[in-house]
Amino acid sequence: xxxxxxxxxxxxxxxxxxxxxxxxxxxxxxxxxxxxxxxxxxxxxxxxxxxxxxxxxxxxxxxxxxxxxxxxxxxxxxxxxxxxxxxxxxxxxxxxxxxxxxxxxxxxxxxxxxxxxxxxxxxxxxxxxxxxxxxxxxxxxxxxxxxxxxxxxxxxxxxxxxxxxxxxxxxxxxxxxxxxxxxxxxxxxxxxxxxxxxxxxxxxxxxxxxxxxxxxxxxxxxxxxxxxxxxxxxxxxxxxxxxxxxxxxxxxxxxxxxxxxxxxxxxxxxxxxxxxxxxxxxxxxxxxxxxxxxxxxxxxxxxxxxxxxxxxxxxxxxxx
Amino acid sequence: xxxxxxxxxxxxxxxxxxxxxxxxxxxxxxxxxxxxxxxxxxxxxxxxxxxxxxxxxxxxxxxxxxxxxxxxxxxxxxxxxxxxxxxxxxxxxxxxxxxxxxxxxxxxxxxxxxxxxxxxxxxxxxxxxxxxxxxxxxxxxxxxxxxxxxxxxxxxxxxxxxxxxxxxxxxxxxxxxxxxxxxxxxxxxxxxxxxxxxxxxxxxxxxxxxxxxxxxxxxxxxxxxxxxxxxxxxxxxxxxxxxxxxxxxxxxxxxxxxxxxx
Numbered sequence: 320x321x322x323x324x325x326x327x328x329x330x331x332x333x334x335x336x337x338x339x340x341x342x343x344x345x346x347x348x349x350x351x352x353x354x355x356x357x358x359x360x361x362x363x364x365x366x367x368x369x370x371x372x373x374x375x376x377x378x379x380x381x382x383x384x385x386x387x388x389x390x391x392x393x394x395x396x397x398x399x400x401x402x403x404x405x406x407x408x409x410x411x412x413x414x415x416x417x418x419x420x421x422x423x424x425x426x427x428x429x430x431x432x433x434x435x436x437x438x439x440x441x442x443x444x445x446x447x448x449x450x451x452x453x454x455x456x457x458x459x460x461x462x463x464x465x466x467x468x469x470x471x472x473x474x475x476x477x478x479x480x481x482x483x484x485x486x487x488x489x490x491x492x493x494x495x496x497x498x499x500x501x502x503x504x505x506x507x508x509x510x511x512x513x514x515x516x517x518x519x520x521x522x523x524x525x526x527x528x529x530x531x532x533x534x535x536x537x538x539x540x541x542x543x544x545x546x547x548x549x550x551x552x553x554x555x556x557x558x559x560x561x562x563x564x565x566x567x568x569x570x571x572x573x574x575x576x577x578x579x580x581x582x583x584x585x586x587x588x589x590x591x592x593x594x595x596x597x598x599x600x601x602x603x604x605x606x607x608x609x610x611x612x613x614x615x616x617x618x619x620x621x622x623x624x625x626x627x628x629x630x631x632x633x634x635x636x637x638x639x
Numbered sequence: 640x641x642x643x644x645x646x647x648x649x650x651x652x653x654x655x656x657x658x659x660x661x662x663x664x665x666x667x668x669x670x671x672x673x674x675x676x677x678x679x680x681x682x683x684x685x686x687x688x689x690x691x692x693x694x695x696x697x698x699x700x701x702x703x704x705x706x707x708x709x710x711x712x713x714x715x716x717x718x719x720x721x722x723x724x725x726x727x728x729x730x731x732x733x734x735x736x737x738x739x740x741x742x743x744x745x746x747x748x749x750x751x752x753x754x755x756x757x758x759x760x761x762x763x764x765x766x767x768x769x770x771x772x773x774x775x776x777x778x779x780x781x782x783x784x785x786x787x788x789x790x791x792x793x794x795x796x797x798x799x800x801x802x803x804x805x806x807x808x809x810x811x812x813x814x815x816x817x818x819x820x821x822x823x824x825x826x827x828x829x830x831x832x833x834x835x836x837x838x839x840x841x842x843x844x845x846x847x848x849x850x851x852x853x854x855x856x857x858x859x860x861x862x863x864x865x866x867x868x869x870x871x872x873x874x875x876x877x878x879x880x881x882x883x884x885x886x887x888x889x890x891x892x893x894x895x896x897x898x899x900x901x
Contacts, residue, residue: 370740371740372736372739372740374899392742395740395741395742396742400737400740402733402736402737402740404732404733406732406733406734406736406737407734408650408654408729408734410653410654410657410658411650411653411654415650415653419646419647419650420737420741422642422643422646423643423646423647423738423741423742423743424741424742425642425742451657467737
């Protein structure tokens with residue numbers, strides 16, 4: 320049985336604005352599904368419908384075996400939610416917030432206390448547990464948010480842009496936790512605008528643009544669909560670009576070189592590597608300053624499907 | 640439903656007590672007005688028919704004791720505004736979504752807030768009871784009178800909080816809720832909180848007659864000035880309960896409407 324299944328899911332806001340225009344999603348139990356798209360693509364609206372915060376205006380969605388519109392209370396019992404902005408009361412301590420969340424999930428006080436200690440330890444906040452959340456850093460708030468979402472050991476966890484705006488250390492801490500959840504068999508629906516995050520974390524990725532899913536599959540399959548890798552070359556002064564293209568012709572077709580590069584060749588055989596290119600250039604007596612193998616990214620997939628780049632999207636490296 | 644409401648009430652209470660800038664005005668403004676009124680208007684008690692309305696006989700209570708109920712009413716009204724602002728802030732910062740996403744009856748979110756407002760009302764009333772012991776002769780009708788004051792006040796506090804929560808859920812932002820602050824004074828002055836209704840002139844007397852705050856203020860006042868035996872207490876209870884039920888339900892309905900319209 321699918322942990323999440325949406326069919327023709329739609330959301331139209333007042334004024335006729337269609338944020339989500341009939342999407343189909345199926346996430347298997349224990350899968351990490353990356354939901355990638357630029358700001359305003361419909362990621363958060365989709366998540367809010369799946370977690371019962373927003374009623375769909377069309378289509379259906381079943382989460383953890385229950386319909387989000389007709390059996391919202393059952394859905395809420397089975398899911399954990401960490402929304403885009405870590406909405407935490409700054410006047411409460413981390414421990415108090417987890418215990419409150421445990422109470423709202425129907426746990427006893429003793430269970431809540433025990434679970435809070437366990438989760439605070441797990442997300443590395445045990446030393447800050449009795450400090451007010453107003454004094455936490457962004458990364459600490461995110462980790463606390465995650466701990467609160469895990470308080471009742473949900474079978475399906477929704478993480479809406481859990482690492483946006485975080486420093487690398489905090490981001491990696493969240494990634495580690497998601498990886499741990501993967502090993503524990505929790506289904507995770509993860510929205511992100513970071514290409515690298517979706518690539519590394521997700522078993523499968525759905526790319527949304529303008530309220531529609533434009534591509535879906537494993538990151539590797541999507542990138543393979545998008546085309547073979549290519550080689551970009553920067554030649555030393557005195558070496559001719561035309562000559563380099565001729566010498567690299569056995570490897571594939573020349574394509575327009577990227578900024579700062581002299582030659583680019585789309586490889587006809589993706590098993591071909593940089594070593595083959597260097598050998599061919601060397602045999603032709605051409606001197607190379609720089610050479611790199613560029614594999615297709617999810618951004619290339621987005622570009623291919625929509626004709627534009629993932630506006631507002633970023634890689635982790637960009638932010639670092 | 641009950642455990643979730645109690646947990647949310649405890650949380651709201653804890654947060655309010657940690658935010659002195661929210662709690663202090665509920666006590667300071669009414670206390671200042673009480674001091675000003677008591678100092679400048681005490682001769683009003685000499686007006687013919689001033690005390691007859693309340694069924695008390697000589698020796699009459701002081702004007703300070705008369706005004707205590709007005710200060711309590713003002714404080715409770717301000718408490719309603721503060722509750723509304725707190726809910727609106729939770730809506731703005733997204734904490735409200737966390738509560739809505741929890742597997743609890745949605746009504747418990749409103750009920751928890753109102754229960755906390757009732758508890759805070761007890762703190763507010765205690766402040767004025769303490770003032771009555773320090774500067775007056777206490778609650779004239781003793782412990783039973785004190786219980787009446789606490790009950791009417793707490794229920795009225797819940798009703799005023801219901802108004803605040805309703806406004807917050809409909810407006811969705813704190814600034815709109817805050818903008819009703821001046822209305823508190825209009826409602827107060829168009830009631831018999833500050834003066835006996837029989838001394839008000841038209842149209843204030845007509846408006847005061849229909850203003851539930853008049854009955855709440857008189858209900859709070861009766862035990863303080865030794866008039867618990869009059870119909871004022873029962874009318875005070877009726878007005879407070881009616882207000883709490885009406886606005887409690889309206890707030891719950893507003894929450895439902897807000898979630899459905901999203």
